[in-house]
Amino acid sequence: MNPNLLKQLAIVVKQGSLSRACEQLYITQPTLTRSIKQLEMKVGAPVLKRSRHGVIPTEIGARLAQIGERILADTDHGEEVIRQWHSGYHNEFTLGIDPLWEFAAYREMSDHFLREKRYVFHLRTGSAAAQIGLMQAGELDFLLAPAHLTVAQESLQRDLLFRDRSGVFAGKKSSLIRRKGAVALDELERQNWMIAGASAGFLDGQGELAGPTAARIAFTGSIRSVLHLLNTTDMLVRLPARLALMTGEIAPEQMIEVEGKPGPRRDIALWSRTEEGERPEILKVRELITELVTGMDQKTPTFGLDL
Template structure:
């Protein structure tokens, strides 16, 4: 089967319109129609149906469109590899990072890794719970994530390189902002709490402070919404304190002292597969990332946190 037919079908399904697909493909509608007809002759059944909302795939059409999507992705990746080769890069490494780490360290990360001229770095943001599986399955080369993840570590190497601790932050409109005294559990119970990092490795829920009261909202996979709420409302949230303060989006007077023990540790580790570290290129990049994290650890303020 001609893979171009599957690629064209995938674009039609994604666009939901033959005319819009033609615009993306830079071909005429009669040409695209003939391609779809060729595919339907091969299948022996329709792959598209017309509806009042445009064209939609049949069951077999949807399955073939998925294959076309993969062919498109592989083709684009192949073209990028060729561009990397002509630009003098040796290899590409995929590095998973936590959303808060990405937001807090983007300037440092860009300045550091742009200096390396031998490798291409693909940073992939997502929850640690999901990305640790990608690392184990070989879809990531390295992962910068919480050091204390509930995961079998037999095939994984973990190096704790950046110290942090959980803290309680209040929105700029909260009456507790700038509180000079320890805030009691009774006061905390009356506040509007949200959860950040649900299923992301930072499982800091308010329950340890306020008992059974439920948080009104939870956010996973994005830190921007949480930081926006801290800037515009009176919500309370637990976050890795050092990283949160590094973003520059929250102020020191938004971190309050609460009764009870200190917040749990939220250190960041460099995770990798043990087998990968036997490859010379992986070992070089591992040392490169390690150097970056150590440099960040030594040059970044601890904000008077007990680390």
Template sequence: MNPNLLKQLAIVVKQGSLSRACEQLYITQPTLTRSIQQLEMKVGAPVLVRTRYGVQPTDIGVRLAQIGERILAETEQGEEIIRQFHSGYQNEFVIGIDPLWEFATVEQMTAFFMRETRYVFHFRTGSAAAQIELLQKGELDFLLAPAHLSVKQGALERQLLFKDRSGVFVGKKSPLRGAKKVISQAVLEQQNWLVAGANAGFLDRPSELIGLKAASMAFTGSIRSVLHLLNTTDMLVRLPARLALMTGDIQPDQMIQVEGPLGPRRDIALWSRVDNLERPDGMKVQVLLQDFMKNLEASIPRFELPL
């Protein structure tokens, strides 16, 4: 089967219109119609049906369009690899990073990796829970994420390289801001809480501090909304304290001392696939990431946290 027919079908399905697909493909509508007819002759059944809202794929059309999408993606990746080769790059590595880590270290990370001219780095930001699965599947080469993820390591290697601990932060409008004393559980139970990193295995729920009281808002995979709320409301949240203070969007007087044990550790580790480290370039990039994280650990203040 001609793969171009599947690629064209995928674009038609994505656009939902033959005319819009023609614009993207730079071909005439009669040409595209003939391509669809050739595909339908091969299948022996329609792959598209017309509706008042445009064209929709049939069941077999959906399945073939999915294959066409993969062919398109592989084609684009191949073209990018050729561009990288002509630009002098040796290889590409996909690195997953946690949203708070990205936000807190953006200046240091971009400056560090801009100096590296041998490799192309593709950074993917997302929750730790989602990204560890991508690493296990081989869709990531490395992951900068919490060291204490609940995950079967199996073929993964973990190196703890950045120390951090959970802390409680209050919004700038909270009367607790700047408190010099330890805040009791009775007071904490009366506050408005939000949850950051829900289901991500990284950031903390307030339940261990305030019992069964529900948080009014929860966020997964994004830190901007959390920082906005801490700047504009009286809400409370638990965050990795060192990273949170590194952002500059949260002030030290917003972190309060609370009754009970210290917050749990929230150290950051470099997670790697063991089989990836068998590649010479993989070993070199691992050393690059280790050096970056070690330098950051040594240069970033600890904000008087018990680390």
């Protein structure tokens, strides 16, 4: 089967319109119509059907469009690999990053990777639970994410590199800021809470300090909105304390002392697939990332946390 037919079908399905697909493909509508008919002759059934809003795929059309999407992605990646080879790069590595880590360490991380002349780095930000799945599917080479997760971890290697604990942070309009002594749990329950990392797969529940009242808003894979609310409201949230303070967007006095034991560990680990651990290129890049993260662990203040 001509893979170009599947690529064209994928674009039609994505656009939901033959005319818009023609604009993207830079071809005429009669040309695209002939391609679709050629594909339908091969299948022996329609791959598209009309709806009130344009065209939608039939069952077999949707399955073939998914294959076309993968062909499009692989084609784009292949062209980029050729550009990398002509530019003298040895290999490309995909690194997943926790959103708060990216925000707190973007400057050091970017400078560190740009100094490495042999490799190309593709940095991908997202929640830990989702990225662990991508790693197990072979779509990530490494992942910088929380070390203590409830997600399935078979066939993965974990190296703890950055020490941290969960801390409770109050928005700048909260009366709890600069409170002397620990805040009692019953008072915490009366506060307005939000949740960060709602689908990250942390071992500890994030709601036990807030009591039975539901958090007013929750974020997955987002940190910018959390920081905005900490700067403009009285809301409370639990975050990895060192990383949160490393952003420079949160004042140290916004981390409040709470009644009971210290917050749970929120260490950052370097995750990788065990089966690829002995490849020379993997070992070199692991060493590069480890040097960066352990260096940041050593120079970052502990902010009074028991680490």
